[in-house]
Amino acid sequence: MATAFKTSASTRDRMIEEARALFAERGFYGVSIAQIAAELGLTKQALLHHFGTKERLYGLVLEQIAGELAGLKASSEPGTDAARQLQDWLVAMISDTPPRIERSRLLMREILDNQVRAERAGSWYLKPFLGELVTMLRGVPGWSGASDAQLRATVVQLLGAVNYHAVSGPTFRGIFGTEAAQAMNDIFASQLRHMVHAVLAAGPEA
Protein backbone atom coordinates (compact mmCIF):
# COMPACT_ATOMS: atom_id res chain seq x y z
CA MET A 1 0.00 0.00 0.00
CA ALA A 2 0.89 3.67 -0.05
CA THR A 3 1.98 3.54 3.58
CA ALA A 4 5.30 2.00 2.61
CA PHE A 5 7.12 5.32 2.63
CA LYS A 6 5.26 7.52 5.09
CA THR A 7 5.25 4.63 7.55
CA SER A 8 3.94 7.17 10.08
CA ALA A 9 5.99 6.32 13.17
CA SER A 10 4.49 3.46 15.09
CA THR A 11 2.61 4.22 18.26
CA ARG A 12 5.40 2.58 20.18
CA ASP A 13 8.00 4.89 18.66
CA ARG A 14 5.88 7.92 19.30
CA MET A 15 5.55 6.86 22.90
CA ILE A 16 9.32 6.66 23.33
CA GLU A 17 9.74 10.01 21.63
CA GLU A 18 7.16 11.69 23.84
CA ALA A 19 8.57 10.03 26.95
CA ARG A 20 12.02 11.28 26.07
CA ALA A 21 10.78 14.85 25.75
CA LEU A 22 8.82 14.78 29.01
CA PHE A 23 11.46 12.95 31.05
CA ALA A 24 14.02 15.49 29.86
CA GLU A 25 11.74 18.35 30.82
CA ARG A 26 10.46 17.22 34.22
CA GLY A 27 12.51 14.22 35.28
CA PHE A 28 11.53 10.65 36.02
CA TYR A 29 9.54 11.44 39.15
CA GLY A 30 8.07 14.60 37.68
CA VAL A 31 6.19 12.82 34.91
CA SER A 32 3.50 10.18 35.22
CA ILE A 33 2.87 7.58 32.57
CA ALA A 34 -0.69 8.86 32.36
CA GLN A 35 0.63 12.28 31.31
CA ILE A 36 2.85 10.80 28.63
CA ALA A 37 -0.05 8.82 27.25
CA ALA A 38 -2.44 11.75 27.41
CA GLU A 39 -0.04 13.79 25.29
CA LEU A 40 -0.60 11.19 22.55
CA GLY A 41 -4.33 10.97 23.11
CA LEU A 42 -4.06 7.58 24.74
CA THR A 43 -4.48 6.10 28.19
CA LYS A 44 -1.68 4.97 30.44
CA GLN A 45 -2.69 1.35 29.89
CA ALA A 46 -1.69 1.70 26.26
CA LEU A 47 1.78 2.58 27.52
CA LEU A 48 1.83 -0.29 29.96
CA HIS A 49 0.75 -2.62 27.22
CA HIS A 50 3.89 -1.79 25.24
CA PHE A 51 6.45 -1.44 28.01
CA GLY A 52 5.11 -3.15 31.09
CA THR A 53 6.53 -0.68 33.58
CA LYS A 54 7.50 2.96 33.71
CA GLU A 55 11.08 2.00 34.49
CA ARG A 56 11.34 -0.08 31.33
CA LEU A 57 10.11 2.80 29.21
CA TYR A 58 12.66 5.08 30.84
CA GLY A 59 15.35 2.49 30.23
CA LEU A 60 14.54 2.38 26.53
CA VAL A 61 14.86 6.14 26.30
CA LEU A 62 18.24 5.89 27.98
CA GLU A 63 19.28 3.12 25.62
CA GLN A 64 18.37 5.23 22.64
CA ILE A 65 20.51 8.05 23.96
CA ALA A 66 23.46 5.80 24.68
CA GLY A 67 23.26 4.60 21.09
CA GLU A 68 23.33 8.16 19.82
CA LEU A 69 26.39 8.98 21.88
CA ALA A 70 28.24 5.98 20.49
CA GLY A 71 27.24 7.00 16.99
CA LEU A 72 28.60 10.52 17.42
CA LYS A 73 32.17 9.31 17.48
CA ALA A 74 31.91 7.72 14.06
CA SER A 75 30.92 11.06 12.60
CA SER A 76 34.42 12.41 13.01
CA GLU A 77 36.66 11.88 9.99
CA PRO A 78 39.21 9.14 10.66
CA GLY A 79 42.16 10.98 9.13
CA THR A 80 42.23 13.87 11.60
CA ASP A 81 44.44 14.02 14.70
CA ALA A 82 43.27 13.05 18.19
CA ALA A 83 42.86 16.59 19.43
CA ARG A 84 40.63 17.51 16.52
CA GLN A 85 38.61 14.32 16.86
CA LEU A 86 37.99 14.97 20.52
CA GLN A 87 37.05 18.54 19.75
CA ASP A 88 34.65 17.38 17.05
CA TRP A 89 33.07 14.83 19.31
CA LEU A 90 32.42 17.25 22.11
CA VAL A 91 31.03 19.90 19.81
CA ALA A 92 28.85 17.31 18.07
CA MET A 93 27.09 16.68 21.38
CA ILE A 94 25.47 20.09 21.33
CA SER A 95 23.25 22.01 18.95
CA ASP A 96 19.89 23.67 18.92
CA THR A 97 17.78 20.78 17.75
CA PRO A 98 15.29 19.65 20.40
CA PRO A 99 16.38 16.01 20.45
CA ARG A 100 19.93 17.04 21.33
CA ILE A 101 18.89 19.46 24.00
CA GLU A 102 16.69 16.74 25.43
CA ARG A 103 19.63 14.39 25.33
CA SER A 104 21.81 16.70 27.38
CA ARG A 105 19.07 17.39 29.86
CA LEU A 106 18.14 13.76 30.26
CA LEU A 107 21.76 12.78 30.69
CA MET A 108 22.17 15.38 33.40
CA ARG A 109 19.08 14.15 35.18
CA GLU A 110 20.18 10.56 34.94
CA ILE A 111 23.54 11.43 36.44
CA LEU A 112 21.81 13.28 39.24
CA ASP A 113 19.28 10.59 39.99
CA ASN A 114 20.85 7.27 39.33
CA GLN A 115 22.54 7.03 42.69
CA VAL A 116 19.08 6.85 44.18
CA ARG A 117 17.85 4.02 41.99
CA ALA A 118 21.29 2.61 41.21
CA GLU A 119 19.91 -0.90 41.08
CA ARG A 120 18.65 -0.15 37.57
CA ALA A 121 22.27 0.57 36.72
CA GLY A 122 21.46 3.11 34.06
CA SER A 123 24.83 4.64 34.66
CA TRP A 124 26.64 1.81 32.95
CA TYR A 125 25.28 3.07 29.69
CA LEU A 126 27.80 5.86 30.08
CA LYS A 127 30.82 3.78 30.93
CA PRO A 128 32.09 2.95 27.42
CA PHE A 129 31.43 6.51 26.36
CA LEU A 130 33.55 7.92 29.17
CA GLY A 131 36.24 5.33 28.60
CA GLU A 132 36.56 6.31 24.97
CA LEU A 133 36.81 9.97 25.82
CA VAL A 134 39.62 9.24 28.25
CA THR A 135 41.44 7.09 25.69
CA MET A 136 41.09 9.78 23.09
CA LEU A 137 42.37 12.44 25.44
CA ARG A 138 45.39 10.31 26.27
CA GLY A 139 46.20 10.28 22.56
CA VAL A 140 46.34 14.07 22.38
CA PRO A 141 49.94 15.39 22.18
CA GLY A 142 51.13 16.43 25.62
CA TRP A 143 48.55 14.33 27.52
CA SER A 144 50.08 10.88 27.17
CA GLY A 145 51.91 11.26 30.48
CA ALA A 146 48.89 12.36 32.47
CA SER A 147 47.52 10.16 35.27
CA ASP A 148 44.17 8.42 34.95
CA ALA A 149 42.78 10.74 37.58
CA GLN A 150 43.92 13.79 35.63
CA LEU A 151 42.46 12.50 32.40
CA ARG A 152 39.15 11.68 34.04
CA ALA A 153 38.94 14.99 35.85
CA THR A 154 39.57 16.83 32.60
CA VAL A 155 36.99 14.77 30.73
CA VAL A 156 34.43 15.55 33.41
CA GLN A 157 35.21 19.24 33.21
CA LEU A 158 34.90 19.24 29.43
CA LEU A 159 31.63 17.33 29.54
CA GLY A 160 30.35 19.83 32.05
CA ALA A 161 31.28 22.73 29.81
CA VAL A 162 29.47 21.06 26.93
CA ASN A 163 26.28 19.99 28.63
CA TYR A 164 25.68 22.79 31.09
CA HIS A 165 24.60 25.02 28.28
CA ALA A 166 21.70 22.85 27.17
CA VAL A 167 20.61 22.44 30.76
CA SER A 168 20.72 26.08 31.70
CA GLY A 169 19.26 27.36 28.45
CA PRO A 170 15.72 28.07 29.63
CA THR A 171 16.93 29.68 32.82
CA PHE A 172 19.26 31.99 30.92
CA ARG A 173 16.50 32.88 28.52
CA GLY A 174 14.43 33.88 31.50
CA ILE A 175 17.19 35.96 33.01
CA PHE A 176 18.70 37.67 29.98
CA GLY A 177 15.79 37.67 27.58
CA THR A 178 15.13 35.78 24.38
CA GLU A 179 17.34 37.72 22.00
CA ALA A 180 20.36 37.73 24.32
CA ALA A 181 19.95 34.00 24.84
CA GLN A 182 19.75 33.52 21.09
CA ALA A 183 22.94 35.52 20.57
CA MET A 184 24.71 33.37 23.13
CA ASN A 185 23.32 30.29 21.45
CA ASP A 186 24.62 31.33 18.07
CA ILE A 187 28.21 31.64 19.14
CA PHE A 188 28.24 28.89 21.73
CA ALA A 189 29.55 26.13 19.47
CA SER A 190 32.49 28.10 18.11
CA GLN A 191 33.31 29.48 21.55
CA LEU A 192 33.20 25.94 22.90
CA ARG A 193 35.51 24.73 20.18
CA HIS A 194 37.89 27.53 21.04
CA MET A 195 37.76 26.64 24.72
CA VAL A 196 38.37 22.94 24.19
CA HIS A 197 41.32 23.82 22.02
CA ALA A 198 42.79 26.01 24.74
CA VAL A 199 42.41 23.28 27.35
CA LEU A 200 43.92 20.59 25.17
CA ALA A 201 46.81 22.79 24.07
CA ALA A 202 47.67 23.69 27.66
CA GLY A 203 48.16 20.05 28.58
CA PRO A 204 47.65 18.56 32.05
CA GLU A 205 48.94 20.21 35.15
CA ALA A 206 52.67 19.75 35.53
Added chain:
Amino acid sequence: MATAFKTSASTRDRMIEEARALFAERGFYGVSIAQIAAELGLTKQALLHHFGTKERLYGLVLEQIAGELAGLKASSEPGTDAARQLQDWLVAMISDTPPRIERSRLLMREILDNQVRAERAGSWYLKPFLGELVTMLRGVPGWSGASDAQLRATVVQLLGAVNYHAVSGPTFRGIFGTEAAQAMNDIFASQLRHMVHAVLAAGPEA
Protein backbone atom coordinates in the same frame (compact mmCIF):
# COMPACT_ATOMS: atom_id res chain seq x y z
CA MET B 1 21.08 28.73 81.20
CA ALA B 2 23.75 26.36 79.93
CA THR B 3 22.11 26.22 76.55
CA ALA B 4 23.45 29.62 75.61
CA PHE B 5 26.39 28.18 73.69
CA LYS B 6 25.26 24.81 72.47
CA THR B 7 22.02 26.38 71.35
CA SER B 8 21.38 23.05 69.56
CA ALA B 9 20.08 24.22 66.22
CA SER B 10 16.39 24.95 66.36
CA THR B 11 14.02 22.40 64.93
CA ARG B 12 13.28 24.80 62.15
CA ASP B 13 16.95 25.05 61.18
CA ARG B 14 17.40 21.31 61.31
CA MET B 15 14.40 20.96 59.03
CA ILE B 16 15.93 23.27 56.43
CA GLU B 17 19.24 21.47 56.69
CA GLU B 18 17.66 18.06 56.20
CA ALA B 19 15.47 19.33 53.38
CA ARG B 20 18.52 20.72 51.64
CA ALA B 21 20.29 17.38 51.81
CA LEU B 22 17.31 15.39 50.58
CA PHE B 23 16.26 17.82 47.84
CA ALA B 24 19.83 17.78 46.55
CA GLU B 25 19.90 14.02 46.57
CA ARG B 26 16.51 13.19 45.07
CA GLY B 27 15.03 16.38 43.72
CA PHE B 28 11.87 18.26 44.58
CA TYR B 29 9.49 15.60 43.29
CA GLY B 30 11.62 12.75 44.58
CA VAL B 31 11.23 13.66 48.24
CA SER B 32 8.05 13.90 50.27
CA ILE B 33 7.71 16.17 53.25
CA ALA B 34 6.86 13.10 55.30
CA GLN B 35 10.28 11.65 54.49
CA ILE B 36 12.07 14.82 55.47
CA ALA B 37 10.22 14.92 58.76
CA ALA B 38 10.78 11.22 59.43
CA GLU B 39 14.52 11.74 59.08
CA LEU B 40 14.27 14.08 62.07
CA GLY B 41 11.94 11.81 64.03
CA LEU B 42 8.97 14.07 63.40
CA THR B 43 5.76 13.94 61.39
CA LYS B 44 5.07 15.94 58.27
CA GLN B 45 2.65 18.13 60.17
CA ALA B 46 5.57 19.47 62.16
CA LEU B 47 7.08 20.61 58.88
CA LEU B 48 3.82 22.11 57.67
CA HIS B 49 3.49 23.94 60.95
CA HIS B 50 6.77 25.76 60.31
CA PHE B 51 6.61 26.31 56.57
CA GLY B 52 3.01 25.94 55.47
CA THR B 53 3.78 24.30 52.14
CA LYS B 54 6.47 22.14 50.60
CA GLU B 55 7.22 24.85 48.04
CA ARG B 56 7.94 27.40 50.74
CA LEU B 57 10.39 25.06 52.43
CA TYR B 58 12.11 24.49 49.10
CA GLY B 59 12.24 28.22 48.50
CA LEU B 60 13.98 28.78 51.82
CA VAL B 61 16.62 26.23 50.91
CA LEU B 62 17.17 28.05 47.63
CA GLU B 63 17.42 31.35 49.42
CA GLN B 64 20.06 29.98 51.73
CA ILE B 65 22.11 28.82 48.76
CA ALA B 66 21.80 32.12 46.94
CA GLY B 67 23.14 33.82 50.06
CA GLU B 68 26.12 31.51 50.13
CA LEU B 69 26.96 32.22 46.49
CA ALA B 70 26.93 35.93 47.13
CA GLY B 71 29.20 35.42 50.11
CA LEU B 72 31.76 33.45 48.14
CA LYS B 73 32.93 36.47 46.21
CA ALA B 74 33.94 38.32 49.33
CA SER B 75 36.31 35.51 50.23
CA SER B 76 38.74 36.46 47.48
CA GLU B 77 41.44 38.91 48.53
CA PRO B 78 40.79 42.36 47.09
CA GLY B 79 44.38 43.02 46.03
CA THR B 80 44.64 40.27 43.43
CA ASP B 81 44.03 40.73 39.73
CA ALA B 82 40.72 39.95 38.01
CA ALA B 83 41.86 36.65 36.49
CA ARG B 84 42.98 35.35 39.85
CA GLN B 85 39.81 36.53 41.55
CA LEU B 86 37.65 34.77 38.99
CA GLN B 87 39.75 31.65 39.35
CA ASP B 88 39.43 31.78 43.13
CA TRP B 89 35.70 32.29 42.98
CA LEU B 90 35.09 29.36 40.68
CA VAL B 91 37.34 27.05 42.67
CA ALA B 92 35.69 28.17 45.90
CA MET B 93 32.38 26.84 44.64
CA ILE B 94 33.60 23.29 44.85
CA SER B 95 35.08 21.11 47.57
CA ASP B 96 34.38 17.85 49.31
CA THR B 97 32.27 19.13 52.15
CA PRO B 98 28.70 17.84 51.96
CA PRO B 99 27.03 21.25 52.07
CA ARG B 100 28.95 22.37 49.00
CA ILE B 101 28.25 19.25 47.03
CA GLU B 102 24.62 19.62 47.95
CA ARG B 103 24.75 23.19 46.78
CA SER B 104 26.04 22.25 43.34
CA ARG B 105 23.56 19.44 42.98
CA LEU B 106 20.63 21.53 44.11
CA LEU B 107 21.60 24.36 41.82
CA MET B 108 21.75 21.97 38.89
CA ARG B 109 18.36 20.56 39.76
CA GLU B 110 16.86 24.00 40.10
CA ILE B 111 18.21 25.00 36.71
CA LEU B 112 16.76 21.86 35.22
CA ASP B 113 13.37 22.20 36.86
CA ASN B 114 12.60 25.84 37.10
CA GLN B 115 11.32 26.18 33.56
CA VAL B 116 8.52 23.91 34.63
CA ARG B 117 7.50 25.90 37.67
CA ALA B 118 8.96 29.23 36.58
CA GLU B 119 6.28 31.15 38.40
CA ARG B 120 8.19 30.56 41.61
CA ALA B 121 11.06 32.41 39.92
CA GLY B 122 13.83 30.65 41.77
CA SER B 123 16.09 31.36 38.84
CA TRP B 124 16.29 35.06 39.62
CA TYR B 125 18.37 34.15 42.63
CA LEU B 126 21.12 33.45 40.12
CA LYS B 127 20.92 36.66 38.17
CA PRO B 128 23.24 38.88 40.23
CA PHE B 129 25.63 35.99 40.59
CA LEU B 130 25.89 35.52 36.84
CA GLY B 131 26.12 39.24 36.24
CA GLU B 132 29.08 39.53 38.55
CA LEU B 133 30.88 36.66 36.90
CA VAL B 134 30.45 38.32 33.51
CA THR B 135 31.69 41.64 34.84
CA MET B 136 34.68 39.99 36.40
CA LEU B 137 35.51 38.13 33.20
CA ARG B 138 35.35 41.37 31.25
CA GLY B 139 38.02 42.73 33.58
CA VAL B 140 40.45 39.95 32.73
CA PRO B 141 43.25 41.11 30.37
CA GLY B 142 42.39 40.20 26.80
CA TRP B 143 38.66 39.85 27.44
CA SER B 144 37.62 43.49 27.57
CA GLY B 145 36.77 43.50 23.87
CA ALA B 146 34.63 40.38 23.93
CA SER B 147 30.92 40.62 23.17
CA ASP B 148 28.29 40.04 25.85
CA ALA B 149 27.33 36.80 24.16
CA GLN B 150 30.92 35.59 24.22
CA LEU B 151 31.35 36.49 27.85
CA ARG B 152 28.12 34.78 28.84
CA ALA B 153 28.89 31.67 26.83
CA THR B 154 32.28 31.41 28.47
CA VAL B 155 30.84 31.90 31.94
CA VAL B 156 28.30 29.16 31.29
CA GLN B 157 31.04 26.85 30.10
CA LEU B 158 33.16 27.54 33.15
CA LEU B 159 30.25 27.06 35.51
CA GLY B 160 29.53 23.77 33.80
CA ALA B 161 33.11 22.62 34.26
CA VAL B 162 32.93 23.54 37.93
CA ASN B 163 29.58 22.05 38.84
CA TYR B 164 29.42 18.96 36.68
CA HIS B 165 31.90 17.28 38.96
CA ALA B 166 29.77 17.50 42.06
CA VAL B 167 26.77 16.31 40.12
CA SER B 168 28.42 13.34 38.50
CA GLY B 169 30.42 12.27 41.54
CA PRO B 170 28.26 9.35 42.67
CA THR B 171 27.84 8.05 39.14
CA PHE B 172 31.58 8.08 38.58
CA ARG B 173 32.14 6.34 41.84
CA GLY B 174 29.82 3.62 40.64
CA ILE B 175 31.57 3.31 37.31
CA PHE B 176 35.22 3.58 38.26
CA GLY B 177 35.17 2.43 41.88
CA THR B 178 35.66 4.26 45.15
CA GLU B 179 39.43 4.65 45.12
CA ALA B 180 39.60 5.88 41.53
CA ALA B 181 36.85 8.38 42.27
CA GLN B 182 38.75 9.54 45.34
CA ALA B 183 41.93 10.01 43.30
CA MET B 184 40.02 12.11 40.81
CA ASN B 185 38.47 14.04 43.65
CA ASP B 186 41.85 14.82 45.17
CA ILE B 187 43.27 16.46 42.07
CA PHE B 188 40.06 17.96 40.75
CA ALA B 189 40.49 21.40 42.32
CA SER B 190 44.04 21.95 41.09
CA GLN B 191 43.21 20.57 37.66
CA LEU B 192 40.23 22.90 37.54
CA ARG B 193 42.38 25.85 38.49
CA HIS B 194 44.77 24.90 35.73
CA MET B 195 41.95 24.64 33.22
CA VAL B 196 40.38 27.96 34.13
CA HIS B 197 43.80 29.57 33.78
CA ALA B 198 44.22 28.08 30.30
CA VAL B 199 40.81 29.35 29.20
CA LEU B 200 41.34 32.85 30.56
CA ALA B 201 44.84 33.10 29.11
CA ALA B 202 43.64 32.07 25.65
CA GLY B 203 41.17 34.96 25.52
CA PRO B 204 37.93 34.99 23.56
CA GLU B 205 37.70 33.75 20.01
CA ALA B 206 39.19 36.22 17.55
Added chain:
DNA sequence: GAATCCCCTTACCGGTTGGTAGGGACGTTG
Protein backbone atom coordinates in the same frame (compact mmCIF):
# COMPACT_ATOMS: atom_id res chain seq x y z
C1' DG C 1 -16.84 -18.20 9.68
C1' DA C 2 -14.40 -19.41 13.82
C1' DA C 3 -9.99 -18.66 16.18
C1' DT C 4 -6.32 -15.84 17.15
C1' DC C 5 -3.57 -12.02 17.85
C1' DC C 6 -2.69 -7.03 18.40
C1' DC C 7 -3.87 -2.64 20.30
C1' DC C 8 -6.21 -0.17 23.36
C1' DT C 9 -10.17 0.53 26.39
C1' DT C 10 -12.88 0.95 31.18
C1' DA C 11 -12.83 -0.42 35.85
C1' DC C 12 -10.40 -1.10 39.76
C1' DC C 13 -6.56 -1.95 43.26
C1' DG C 14 -3.51 -0.64 47.34
C1' DG C 15 -0.44 2.82 48.47
C1' DT C 16 1.33 7.57 48.69
C1' DT C 17 1.01 12.46 47.90
C1' DG C 18 0.42 17.47 49.83
C1' DG C 19 -2.62 19.60 52.78
C1' DT C 20 -6.61 20.42 56.49
C1' DA C 21 -8.92 19.98 61.11
C1' DG C 22 -8.62 19.67 65.67
C1' DG C 23 -6.61 18.62 70.00
C1' DG C 24 -3.06 17.89 73.66
C1' DA C 25 1.36 18.93 76.18
C1' DC C 26 4.08 22.60 77.73
C1' DG C 27 5.95 27.16 78.97
C1' DT C 28 4.91 32.06 79.55
C1' DT C 29 2.21 35.76 80.90
C1' DG C 30 -1.69 38.09 83.26
Added chain:
DNA sequence: CAACGTCCCTACCAACCGGTAAGGGGATTC
Protein backbone atom coordinates in the same frame (compact mmCIF):
# COMPACT_ATOMS: atom_id res chain seq x y z
C1' DC D 1 -5.26 29.70 88.35
C1' DA D 2 -6.77 31.08 83.93
C1' DA D 3 -5.54 32.48 79.31
C1' DC D 4 -2.63 32.14 75.58
C1' DG D 5 0.87 31.00 72.11
C1' DT D 6 4.17 27.54 70.47
C1' DC D 7 5.01 23.06 68.90
C1' DC D 8 3.82 18.81 67.56
C1' DC D 9 0.54 14.99 67.47
C1' DT D 10 -3.46 11.69 65.45
C1' DA D 11 -7.01 11.41 62.16
C1' DC D 12 -8.58 12.31 57.90
C1' DC D 13 -9.19 14.02 53.01
C1' DA D 14 -9.38 14.11 47.83
C1' DA D 15 -6.20 13.45 44.23
C1' DC D 16 -2.94 10.94 42.05
C1' DC D 17 0.54 7.25 41.60
C1' DG D 18 2.09 2.70 39.10
C1' DG D 19 0.15 -1.50 38.05
C1' DT D 20 -3.53 -5.52 37.40
C1' DA D 21 -7.72 -7.63 35.39
C1' DA D 22 -10.80 -8.26 31.94
C1' DG D 23 -12.91 -7.23 27.70
C1' DG D 24 -13.92 -5.16 23.03
C1' DG D 25 -12.97 -3.86 18.11
C1' DG D 26 -10.57 -4.95 14.06
C1' DA D 27 -7.47 -7.16 11.01
C1' DT D 28 -5.23 -11.68 9.89
C1' DT D 29 -5.11 -16.54 9.59
C1' DC D 30 -6.84 -21.10 9.11
